Amino acid sequence: MKIAVVAPSCTLSREAAARVEAIVAARGDCVLSIHAQCFESDGHFAGNDAVRLAALREVMADASVDAVWFARGGYGSNRIAEAAASEIPDAARSKLYLGYSDAGFLLAAFHRAGLEVAHGPMPQDMLRDGGEVAVHRALDWIVRRDPASLEPGLTGPAMAFNLIVLSSLLGTAIEPDFTGRELLVEEVSEQHYRIDRTMFHVTGSAAVRRAAGLRLGRASDVPENDPEFGNDEEAIVRDWCARSGLEYRGRADIGHDAGNRVVPFG
Amino acid sequence: MKIAVVAPSCTLSREAAARVEAIVAARGDCVLSIHAQCFESDGHFAGNDAVRLAALREVMADASVDAVWFARGGYGSNRIAEAAASEIPDAARSKLYLGYSDAGFLLAAFHRAGLEVAHGPMPQDMLRDGGEVAVHRALDWIVRRDPASLEPGLTGPAMAFNLIVLSSLLGTAIEPDFTGRELLVEEVSEQHYRIDRTMFHVTGSAAVRRAAGLRLGRASDVPENDPEFGNDEEAIVRDWCARSGLEYRGRADIGHDAGNRVVPFG
Numbered sequence: 001m002k003i004a005v006v007a008p009s010c011t012l013s014r015e016a017a018a019r020v021e022a023i024v025a026a027r028g029d030c031v032l033s034i035h036a037q038c039f040e041s042d043g044h045f046a047g048n049d050a051v052r053l054a055a056l057r058e059v060m061a062d063a064s065v066d067a068v069w070f071a072r073g074g075y076g077s078n079r080i081a082e083a084a085a086s087e088i089p090d091a092a093r094s095k096l097y098l099g100y101s102d103a104g105f106l107l108a109a110f111h112r113a114g115l116e117v118a119h120g121p122m123p124q125d126m127l128r129d130g131g132e133v134a135v136h137r138a139l140d141w142i143v144r145r146d147p148a149s150l151e152p153g154l155t156g157p158a159m160a161f162n163l164i165v166l167s168s169l170l171g172t173a174i175e176p177d178f179t180g181r182e183l184l185v186e187e188v189s190e191q192h193y194r195i196d197r198t199m200f201h202v203t204g205s206a207a208v209r210r211a212a213g214l215r216l217g218r219a220s221d222v223p224e225n226d227p228e229f230g231n232d233e234e235a236i237v238r239d240w241c242a243r244s245g246l247e248y249r250g251r252a253d254i255g256h257d258a259g260n261r262v263v264p265f266g
Numbered sequence: 267m268k269i270a271v272v273a274p275s276c277t278l279s280r281e282a283a284a285r286v287e288a289i290v291a292a293r294g295d296c297v298l299s300i301h302a303q304c305f306e307s308d309g310h311f312a313g314n315d316a317v318r319l320a321a322l323r324e325v326m327a328d329a330s331v332d333a334v335w336f337a338r339g340g341y342g343s344n345r346i347a348e349a350a351a352s353e354i355p356d357a358a359r360s361k362l363y364l365g366y367s368d369a370g371f372l373l374a375a376f377h378r379a380g381l382e383v384a385h386g387p388m389p390q391d392m393l394r395d396g397g398e399v400a401v402h403r404a405l406d407w408i409v410r411r412d413p414a415s416l417e418p419g420l421t422g423p424a425m426a427f428n429l430i431v432l433s434s435l436l437g438t439a440i441e442p443d444f445t446g447r448e449l450l451v452e453e454v455s456e457q458h459y460r461i462d463r464t465m466f467h468v469t470g471s472a473a474v475r476r477a478a479g480l481r482l483g484r485a486s487d488v489p490e491n492d493p494e495f496g497n498d499e500e501a502i503v504r505d506w507c508a509r510s511g512l513e514y515r516g517r518a519d520i521g522h523d524a525g526n527r528v529v530p531f532g
Contacts, residue, residue: 043496044459075459078466168463171437172470193310193341197434200344204438230309 001030001143003067004059005038005123007046008084009102010074012038016126017071020135023126027136030143034123035059038071045076053080060084060092067142072124073101073162082173085109098122098142101188101256104165109174111159111265119160119184119254120149120262130258141262149262151184151253153215157266160184160217160254167198170205176265178211182249184263185237186217188256192229195219196236203244213247218255267296267409269333270325271304271389273312274350275368276340278304282392283337286401289392293402296409300389301325304337311342319346326350326358333408338390339367339428348439351375364388364408367454367522370431375440377425377531385426385450385520386415386528396524407528415528417450417519419481423532426450426483426520433464436471442531444477448515450529451503452483454522458495461485462502469510479513484521 003024005012017034024032037055040047047055059065070077084106097110097117107117120141121134128134140146151160159178163185169175185202187195202208219233231239234251241248253261269290271278283300290298303321306313313321325331336343350372363376363383373383386407387400394400406412417426425444429451435441451468453461468474485499497505500517507514519527 041493043494044491045496075463078463164463168433168467169470170467171472172467197341197344197430201434201436201438204435206437225310227307228309230311 001066002064003030003032003069003142004062004065005032005034005069005071006055006059007038007071008052008056008077008080008106009046010044010072010076011041011046012071012124013127014039016124019126020123023132023135024139027139030139033065049079052076053083056080056084060095061089063091065095067096067098069138069142070099070103070106070122072122073099073103075102077102078105078168081105081109085113085174088113088115096142098138100160100260101162102165104161105169105174107265108169108176112174112176118262118264121260125258128258134258134260137262151261151263153250153252154263156182156212158182158184158263159265160263163187163195163198163202164190167201170202170207175207178208180212181266183208183211183214184217184252184254185214186255187219187233189221189223190219191223192225192231192233192236195233196229199236199240203240203246209244209246211246213249214241215249215252217252218257220256267332268330269296269298269335269408270328270331271298271300271335271337272321272325273304273337274318274322274343274346274372275312276310276338276342277307277312278337278390279393280305282390285392286389289398289401290405293405296405299331315345318342319349322346322350326361327355329357331361333362333364335404335408336365336369336372336388338388339369341368343368344371344434347371347375351379351440354379354381362408364404366426366526367428368431370427371435371440373531374435374442378440378442384528384530387526391524394524400524400526403528417527417529419516419518420529422448422478424448424450424529425531426529429453429461429464429468430456433467436468436473441473444474446478447532449474449477449480450483450518450520451480452518452521453485453499455487455489456485457489458491458497458499458502461499462495465502465506469506469512475510475512477512479515480507481515481518483518484523486522
């Protein structure tokens with residue numbers, strides 16, 4: 001089992017990489033290949049678009065690679081997602097692709113293209129409180145599809161996204177088919193008024209309204225709303241689900257934290 | 267000429283209201299009717315949805331009102347825009363509606379419904395540096411359609427929006443028809459990576475790609491991007507226009523400042 005790590009968004013921390021490599025060595029059930037591109041830096045990004053796309057295409061086309069693990073989020077995978085999802089080599093079709101946050105753009109584009117993708121922890125999560133648990137959870141899923149890694153409420157086909165990432169891909173060439181899927185969303189560092197505005201947009205989409213229902217993960221590091229918004233994130237999400245006719249199905253165990261459970265796209 | 271002021275988003279400052287009333291009294295060419303709802307407060311909003319919608323509907327239906335001037339932005343007009351744009355009374359059809367920023371949701375919904383709308387300064391702008399000039403510019407447009415108020419580069423049908431507001435209404439029931447219109451966008455308080463992400467979304471829309479072209483207003487109070495993003499807002503917008511085939515037509519004289527010129531929707 002060979003796992004390739006590439007960084008389609010921002011630069012991976014050397015410390016996180018070293019600690020994840022140590023975990024993998026101790027486990028002994030897989031081999032980790034961290035692409036040198038993960039440590040490149042070009043402004044906001046882990047290398048410019050061409051560099052990030054080339055690294056991603058390289059590991060997609062490598063028949064010896066069983067899984068592609070996105071190094072971290074941040075911002076930038078949307079800039080190469082449409083290109084990466086076009087002209088997919090055969091070798092890319094027998095792999096799993098795992099990540100979340102900004103990597104959601106790739107999860108969407110690749111699911112749309114028929115690849116196996118899952119929303120779950122990434123190597124950079126090693127630096128979070130309890131990050132080792134998150135990294136093991138991701139590896140348990142990648143290596144042996146351990147059911148213990150799964151988000152516990154999954155009952156049918158599902159998809160999971162960071163809320164603003166989901167909003168930002170609606171209507172674009174990488175929008176996946178939500179029909180009949182349960183949609184799990186989580187958010188980080190967005191004020192309540194912004195979460196409300198994004199929920200307006202997401203639930204206003206005819207495509208999203210074809211989803212089976214919606215569950216809310218954690219909204220963490222919510223900056224202060226001045227004045228107090230008046231509703232918390234669950235009330236906001238309930239409200240927009242009710243307005244749009246989308247079924248609200250309760251909370252989900254995903255978020256920008258070490259507790260983030262795995263959601264395979266179905 | 268009677269101008270009604272309502273606040274579909276956030277609460278109007280008493281100071282701004284008093285200073286705008288003084289300007290109107292000194293001008294002597296119009297009468298200002300600031301609805302009491304402008305000073306209500308309910309969490310983030312100038313009254314709850316029902317209160318804001320009722321005030322808006324009241325002035326729309328009032329045949330003695332010649333223009334509806336949105337008090338200020340902030341956030342919240344999207345929560346009542348679809349309702350306000352349905353069942354439009356006849357009296358609402360002979361008025362001008364003016365505002366910008368969050369009020370863009372109403373400009374979109376009302377233009378879609380066939381009403382006369384324009385993007386331009388609002389009463390709360392009185393508190394900006396040089397705000398008096400902005401207020402006079404808005405009143406000159408409302409009272410006598412003074413060409414001097416207009417954004418100077420307009421050559422054909424146009425629309426103007428705050429960028430994140432435009433992004434948030436795409437695909438919803440209030441999306442207007444962009445076909446053949448020049449699209450002017452401005453932004454405030456968004457980091458460069460967010461502007462890039464929003465431009466990805468906006469230019470990824472098939473509806474937006476039917477616009478005649480795009481011009482960029484000011485992006486003000488851009489928070490620091492850590493690390494430095496690598497491109498400024500104009501390079502970002504040029505890039506996404508080039509990628510999407512939308513013609514980039516240069517800068518526009520609009521923004522969250524006293525220089526904000528008027529853009530009637532055509």
